[in-house]
Amino acid sequence: MHLNIPVGSDIFDSNRRHANRNQKLFENHGIAAFNVMGAIGSGKTTLIELAIERLGDKYQIGVVAGDIVADIDASRFESHNVPTVAMNTGKECHLDAHLVDHAIKDLPLADLDLVFIENVGNLICPTDFELGEHRRVVIVSVSEGDDIVAKHPMIFLSSDIVVVNKVDIAEFVGADPDKMVDDATTINPKITTLKTSAKTGEGIDAWIGWIEACLRDCRVNS
Numbered sequence: 001m002h003l004n005i006p007v008g009s010d011i012f013d014s015n016r017r018h019a020n021r022n023q024k025l026f027e028n029h030g031i032a033a034f035n036v037m038g039a040i041g042s043g044k045t046t047l048i049e050l051a052i053e054r055l056g057d058k059y060q061i062g063v064v065a066g067d068i069v070a071d072i073d074a075s076r077f078e079s080h081n082v083p084t085v086a087m088n089t090g091k092e093c094h095l096d097a098h099l100v101d102h103a104i105k106d107l108p109l110a111d112l113d114l115v116f117i118e119n120v121g122n123l124i125c126p127t128d129f130e131l132g133e134h135r136r137v138v139i140v141s142v143s144e145g146d147d148i149v150a151k152h153p154m155i156f157l158s159s160d161i162v163v164v165n166k167v168d169i170a171e172f173v174g175a176d177p178d179k180m181v182d183d184a185t186t187i188n189p190k191i192t193t194l195k196t197s198a199k200t201g202e203g204i205d206a207w208i209g210w211i212e213a214c215l216r217d218c219r220v221n222s
């Protein structure tokens, strides 16, 4: 006997329902939410910290720090005095909307303008799980090799922006950041692209400007 059990679509449907509820909750509070994805060490925490430093005087920011274990990133965010919830997934390699639902209930949503959700570090599992975000960000770094984008097409298809980070060391690791940008736009012609360095500051104004554009455009109830 052949049984066709559509487990995958049930999981995704259930996740989408939770994601829609999360998005409504954000919107009821006038919050713009960003799902920040990317490999371990690509610079997700660093680029969020820079955004907190540059935008923290103007906007109230909260963070959900997703990780398999530990609260190292959460401590980094807390050192900037922003409300932070550490969300450990155990063996799961991505956040899902149900986990985020629990996490954001521990944030002072009524006071916030912007929520960053740092996803678990990898370029595969987070792809299929919407969290209720307004923008999907994928951060890659040159140290992962300049074929990293071409090797992981799916995450770029569903993202709004790719940030190619650590361009300061591109020369030393023999990577071509322009190839990474070109690969991303070949996969998804609509994706916004940025090249950044948290060390030299290259591209950071554009990163902050992109976030602020969403704060103007994404919030429905502000």
Ligand SMILES: Nc1nc2c(ncn2[C@@H]2O[C@H](COP(=O)(O)OP(=O)(O)O)[C@@H](O)[C@H]2O)c(=O)[nH]1
Binding pocket: 038, 039, 040, 041, 042, 043, 044, 045, 046, 047, 121, 165, 166, 167, 168, 169, 196, 197, 198, 199, 200
């Ligand atoms: N050279 C260089 N190092 C960076 C840059 N951005 C982040 N890093 C370093 O890369 C490491 C991993 O960064 P982190 O933000 O923790 O990555 P995450 O795992 O994606 O959150 C840290 O040691 C950062 O200081 C960059 O633009 N250039």
Ligand SMILES: [Mg+2]
Binding pocket: 044, 045, 046, 073, 118
């Ligand atoms: Mg991190």
